[in-house]
Amino acid sequence: MKRSVKTLPLRIALVQMNAVVGDVEGNIERIVARLGEVRGRGADIAVFPELCLTGYPPEDLLFRRSFLKAADRGIRRLARETAGIAAIVGFPEDGAEGVFNAAAVLADRRIVSTYRKIHLPNYGVFDERRYFVPGKETPVYSVRGVPFGVLVCEDIWVPNGPGMAMSRRGARLLLALNSSPYHAGKVREREKMLAARAKAYKAWIVYVNLVGGQDELVFDGQSLVVSPEGRTVARGHAFREEVLTVDLPIPERKVPGAVFVPSRPAAAPRPRMPAPPKAPHLPIEDEVFDALVCGTRDYVEKNRFPGVVIGLSGGVDSSLVAAVAAKALGPERVTGVLMPSIYTSNASAEDATALARALGIETLTVPIWAAVEVYMWALKEAFSGRAADVTEENIQARVRGNILMALSNKFGSLVLTTGNKSEMAVGYATLYGDMAGGFAVIKDVPKTLVYRICRRINETAGHEVIPVRVLTKAPTAELKPNQTDQDTLPPYEILDPILAQYVENDRSVAEIVRKGFDEEIVRKVARMVDRSEYKRRQAPPGIKITPRAFGRDRRMPITNRFGG
């Protein structure tokens, strides 16, 4: 093989973009706009995220022939926009053997080639074997004399994956298209993995990730460029659209059989570009807060809600949700609703009001005592001779749910629910009560992390956004006199680590006890988790921020007698 030193380094644009599922036309417009921008920057090749033509994940839309046809028309139309630049765009390819999770190599106004994802993840939140057949080929391409390979997401995660074959054939650059869902701290994991692959494949890795929220998933962007030595030379920002332009000094090299990819005219002048960003890693509290903001904003905007309503209890959960919403949408699109009962303390009402004032959101007060009384009267005969129990508590929670839903129905706003992951796990929530709403912002955030994020919000703001009393008083649902969460649950500092072991790590009761937890408590917690599956099944969607969220990520039977 002959080597020569290039006059100009290869200029690559990483288009870290937000796509909308199903909105093929809209996504094309977004892609075309970015193409124009990076052409102006003199990029040789623009790399877009996995399946960005259709949004990710399109789920069972992939079974509709009309959807696949729209994608096919779309990618052809997009090809015509590639005069003077090459582009790699993720799209579903309807092939003779089945549908492929593919990356189109577009250049010179045509589809030069497609790469088909080989490793299809079918674990966690992924169902790719449901939709796609795996590709088999590991082609090497050549742009401006530089041999490169294309990979799609899981392909790069697998050790000794298709990148190895491409590297052996001479590729010194791998362009990886991704729609990699976020969880807290995943970026570090990803970066470590990419460093290992870059070294093993002796190649530059350009890792482009989707950004934005789609139902329960949020994509963090944080696109990366890693050198063959495993050094990160560029890192995009988390949770925002961004285009990174990098110049890579990769020598030209002739690779027999490499597919030629035309690009911009060699003689065309190009602007000097500033160094690409190397965004710092964020503290976990900030990272999760930004994830919640991004997921909430996109759920609201992509589904075109005018605004949101939130029941404000004066507790830490609703305070955090309100803070997220105010940041995501602006305070003017957020309404806080105070719904006092006879058990609501003055402190709670004061704290809720202080929070709303600090965030600049409007409030509304709708007392619930009269409605609760009427239910008790209507059910008096049916309940005669029975003692008060959780039934009466649930009625209060459900009246509040009804008020919020009525406001939603009348004004079109989305109800944000305020339950956290610890509550969702053990079922410490009322179905159709505090669980009633369209989007559950913090459903995957354990209670102890809720506190940490709230403290961090105050710290960052430099003043009391969330009233300090909210963070110091004992957590309570205020559904009966002098109630606290710890009447029913172990302290959250004990509950949360048990839940992490049981829910996220699939540990048995015996294994968790061996880690030093009290057996009776562990057994009780495991039983509560198992018995609450029916509630979680009817919970609204919410943003996944842990390695295993409830929902599609953890598919448990409701009818289940396993006690391990």
Add this chain to the structure above:
Amino acid sequence: MKRSVKTLPLRIALVQMNAVVGDVEGNIERIVARLGEVRGRGADIAVFPELCLTGYPPEDLLFRRSFLKAADRGIRRLARETAGIAAIVGFPEDGAEGVFNAAAVLADRRIVSTYRKIHLPNYGVFDERRYFVPGKETPVYSVRGVPFGVLVCEDIWVPNGPGMAMSRRGARLLLALNSSPYHAGKVREREKMLAARAKAYKAWIVYVNLVGGQDELVFDGQSLVVSPEGRTVARGHAFREEVLTVDLPIPERKVPGAVFVPSRPAAAPRPRMPAPPKAPHLPIEDEVFDALVCGTRDYVEKNRFPGVVIGLSGGVDSSLVAAVAAKALGPERVTGVLMPSIYTSNASAEDATALARALGIETLTVPIWAAVEVYMWALKEAFSGRAADVTEENIQARVRGNILMALSNKFGSLVLTTGNKSEMAVGYATLYGDMAGGFAVIKDVPKTLVYRICRRINETAGHEVIPVRVLTKAPTAELKPNQTDQDTLPPYEILDPILAQYVENDRSVAEIVRKGFDEEIVRKVARMVDRSEYKRRQAPPGIKITPRAFGRDRRMPITNRFGG
């Protein structure tokens, strides 16, 4: 190969049993009891359903090591129960390469061998690639000189599947273990497929199917024995536990390398057995009714609810749900709740009462007008200047939901919801209102089929179980004066076929219009279906009876701008 005529035909017991997911101990007891029974009948070999040791589908329980260990201990314990009989039992096998969906060949108090499912379905309701690695071997076994093969479910559906290799090696008998979820008419499809396979493989096929309900799935049993000519010689009954004993005149034959499976002592006497049943195919209305009864009974019993409560509106949906519940649990465990509002007609109250009397179920009346008034009063200020709309209708539905849930909380009964598939599809239902409850019995039954089943119930009973007026009056939610469903929806005779095309067959609007439907109506219906995804996501589980139910069977994004 040498052939000889056997003195006694091979006696096979098909154990069409009900298993409980996660209840390994209980399932072992059930299996051991059946083994004793069929040993007494002189069976050489007993065949049990797919994964019957753990119940099917165990879903993410399969990720728990403690669960796999329990299954491992269980299958070893079961092996020790096989003195004097061979048994084939489905279980998850934790192998070095991963977990297999396996069938243990047990005999002589030990595990002789395991067959590992080769074809893992990952479509529709199935996620088997999430859990299992595929087997690769196609062993042939020999019991009393008869060579046979073992297959697990999907293995037999695939044309030229592993049965072909087994047949080529000399197997003249294939024992297929199944947990094949029901949908209306599937038994005919299954039987046709088995006839084709039996002919292609020139082998007897013994097809044993699970029976019973598990969350959204119901398994119909209807086990089959098919001759090499494709003739059905035995057919088990639908939706009940049953043991079929068949004597198959298959000649002995030496197959090199066949795994020897010991069985009962050759000299032991055995009783003469009556011919196995050949249960008739049922009319679709009866088949679906029985499926609903089975699914409801098992959800209630396996989750140990004392009984159920149902809101009775005097309409056709709640009438059918009450009839199903009374049949499933006995009328004494069913409570009908009448919740009249100012819009409830006398006819509705009379019809609900007449139905309850005919079914023999208890009723309770809780009027809702006062609660509705209080909400309107509490929201008066917030709603000032706004016209009445669907908000006020939803408040009524939600008060009813709250009443039912309060009764459930106080007495421990399960709330059965009464929405049908047509309503679920277009979102003609109130979230947390009529959708509130633990189990949605008819959520997969289109409205036109609801009517057919109700008429059939009366026809079979020979008298008016469901008042005739319920079947003839215009369907209405009675949430405002003189309301009927057709104010909002096209007639159900038009709506249901459009829904079947759009939801079950993935047809586009254009394709449906080409079948002769009005474009404006089709477009409206498709839009309603797409926009109601968020409601369905929070619906209770219900019994799948069509080829594609909502839920895990149809995984659509909520955020979705595809308009095709």
